[in-house]
Amino acid sequence: MEVHIQAVSAKLTELVKSKTLTFEEVKNYKNIMGVYMxxxxxxxxxxVGSTNKFHVRFGTDLRYESTHTLMRKLIKLKIHVDRLTAQNYFSNHYKYKISICKDKREAEALEHLAIWILQPVYNK
Structure with a gap:
């Protein structure tokens, strides 16, 4: 068990220290399981979220409030006035970090650890 805890902790450190990517760069990862910030x-x-297909999450999911929690929260809390404004921010202003995971279990563990430790504003 200790080995798994150390491995996930190391993945989190690696994720936090990784370089930021643009929306288009993340969208190019196809059929890959991982965690994104x-x-x-x-x-x-x-x-912080996880996905098993970056190109779907960043191709369509993040663009609609019905398919992504963050989009829904940003509109509901009036951070962005509407979906089109939010889409513009996702595509052109926000930055991303990703960690590729070997399977869903690792991705879920990394996502939960990252949320617990880093406490992102919109994961609450």
Whole structure:
């Protein structure tokens, strides 16, 4: 068990220290399981999530409030006035970090640890 805890902790450290990517760069990862972090234009961590298909999550899911929690929260809390404004921010202003995981179990463990330790604003 200790080995798994150390491995997930190391993955979190690696994720936090990784370089930021653009929306388009993340969208190019196809059929890959992993964890992503969303940062605002002030480089503050907004959200941590996991997906098994980055190209779907960043191709369609993040663009609609009905398919992604973060989009729904940003509109509901009036951070963005509407979906089109939010889409513009996702595509052109926000930055991302990702960690590729070997399976869903690892991705879920990393996502939960990241949320617990980093406490992103919109994961509450």
């Amino acid at each position: 969303v940062f605002d234009q002030l480089d503050q961590l907004m959200y």
